[in-house]
Amino acid sequence: MGRNGRLPLFAPGDPVAVLGLGVSGTAAARLVHSLGGDVYASDAFEGPRQREAVEALTAEGIAAEVGRHDVERILNARLVVTSPGIAPSAEIRRTVANAGVPTVAEIEIAYRHLTSRVIGITGTNGKTTTTALCGHLLQQAGVNAITAGNIGRPLSDVPMMARQPDWVVVELSSFQLADLRAFRPTVGLLVNLAPDHLDWYSSLEHYYEDKARLFSNADADSQWVLNGDDSEVLAMAGTTAGRRYLASIETHEGPGAWLDEAGNLVQRLEAEAAPETWIAAGELQLVGAHNIMNALMAGLGAALVGCDAASIGAGLASFQGLPHRLQRVGEFEDVLWINDSKGTNVSATKVALNAFHRPLVALLGGRHKGESYRSLIPALRENARAVIAFGEAAPQIVRELGDTAPIDVAGGVPQLVRLARNAARPGDVVLFSPACSSYDMFPDYRTRGRTFERCVVESYGAGEPEGGGG
Incomplete structure (x- = not known):
């Protein structure tokens, strides 16, 4: 068993192949090695970052190479771990799938060894801002939390920390969701849905199928924050198990958060409760009306962790946005x-x-x-x-x-x-x-x-x- 009681995917000494040597793949190789796996990591692309990764991993006693994949070695692995930079259509992915070798995402390996609780955030646009903002709200409220995943820090780094945080806010791309098995966030956010990555996916339906994996392991204890103004989001969530909270630019009656008629961001976590005000929309430092929705989503995530309305409002007022996003x-x-x-x-x-x-x-x-x-x-x-x-x-x-x-x-x-x-x-x-x-x-x-x-x-x-x- 892992530290959290979840079943590990390999035993010490088992051969494990890691595909891709970007930051996520490199972190996954280190994590598997630390858990006793016999790691072989490779990347068909040979660039400066990949060469640096090979040099660092080799110095740590991990077999790694760039410019090619040793297909025979990969097919003899007990498990293949994919980093998000490996396209679903890549030849090595097809070869592994045809051979029937079990394959999981880097996120899945990390999740099996987390003691932290997880807020998982996905969507087409705004998920990075929402992830950063949710992490900021938690930290400003005194919660021991960090951000990880597609936002920058690989989730595989977290199990190797001397002391894991209480919460990890994880940004999830469709590529990271594709090969998940047991992953189940304590709180899950689906920010919005729109066409994307059609250069990687054969159809919009396949892209949406990977996004929908956020809900794959839902149970009665799951909590979901959904964009109530996005019909595609509501359709994807469907009748998923767990409790749901809707974010909307329009006032609504159920549990969730919205922009009221006075221009304030407000929340109500129980259907019969009186609304609680976070902040006036004009006090946000973020540019654009779409960021009101990002703030509503992130604020609900923080509220479900236990942050009070006053701390959420203070955190929203102090967040200045992300580099390269408006x-x-x-x-x-x-x-x-x-x-x-x-x-x-x-x-x-x-x-x-x-x-x-x-x-x-x-x-x-x-x-x-x-x-x-x-x-x-x-x-x-x-x-x-x-x-x-x-x-x-x-x-x-x-x-x-x-x-x-x-x-x-x-x-x-x-x-x-x-x-x-x-x-x-x-x-x-x-x-x-x-x-x-x-x-x-x-x-x-x-x-x-x-x-x-x-x-x-x-x-x-x-x-x-x-x-x-x-």
């Missing part, structure tokens, strides 16, 4: 520059476009993820003074949005900033919300966002970005 770079010559590099899909960019009620220059591009950009047209027609496309997706963006607003194409981020500066007028917003992944030009959205910030401040000779560079 982050203010600065205001230069009366033009506000916004870094939303984490807007890596069309629905996230649609939310960002609707967050501003003033003319804007929209910067879109990167690597296409399989979804049409046409759904951006209403928001662009409402506010966009100009659109500037860049990266691999630029030709498709021009084809689909060329009649929406004046459109130009940039060859790189420095030129993108120059063109945006020329197009913007005093009072405008320049919104860098790509609606694409970063992998055509950058290793991740963070590097992309920092590059954008640097180019903006260099363009104006303004020194450091106001946001600290992300």
Whole structure:
């Protein structure tokens, strides 16, 4: 048995293969090794981070290599652990599945050895902000809690801590949910649903199937926080066992949280209880109406842990948001520059476009993820003074949005900033919300966002970005 009474998936000495040597896969290899597994870790991609991981793991006595997978060794493993960077369609995944080798996600391995209770958060957009905000609320209220998962710290790091926290707030991507078995959060949040990752999934239905795994092991003690304004969320939750709490921009009668007629965020955990006020919406430091929903979701998560209304309100007031998510770079010559590099899909960019009620220059591009950009047209027609496309997706963006607003194409981020500066007028917003992944030009959205910030401040000779560079 693990420390929490959950059955382990392998015995000491068993061969275990770990696929992928990003931060999650590397952490999983260390955890399995610490539990006595005979680890072989590999990654078909050979980049600087993967080579560094191999060097570090080898020094710790863990077999690891990059540039190839030893298929024979993997197929002889007792268990295969997948990191979220390995696509569902990857050849090695198909080979392992066809051979019938048991496969689990890195999250599952970690969960089996957690003593911490878990708040699990997923959705298409806003889950990182909601995870960070929920963790902030708990910490500000004095709860021994950390954030982990897709937000940055691998969950596999937590069981190796000398003392695990009481609570872990875990952001869960669809890739992390795909190979779960026993994972069951004490509190689960489903923020919203929209098309995404269609470059990885064969259909929207398959993407939603992985999201729905959040509810796979629900029981009567489960607690669910759901976006009550999202019909897809409510349909996915269906008749799942456990108690549910709805977050809504509209007042409602049942247990949950909402924005009342006076503009206050309020909660009611029992159907017959009087509402308790957290904070006025105008006191939030987060940009955009969508962040009211993120605040309602995170606040409900904290309330179910036991935080009182006053501490939730104080925590909401003090949260300043995340780097690369509608982050203010600065205001230069009366033009506000916004870094939303984490807007890596069309629905996230649609939310960002609707967050501003003033003319804007929209910067879109990167690597296409399989979804049409046409759904951006209403928001662009409402506010966009100009659109500037860049990266691999630029030709498709021009084809689909060329009649929406004046459109130009940039060859790189420095030129993108120059063109945006020329197009913007005093009072405008320049919104860098790509609606694409970063992998055509950058290793991740963070590097992309920092590059954008640097180019903006260099363009104006303004020194450091106001946001600290992300």
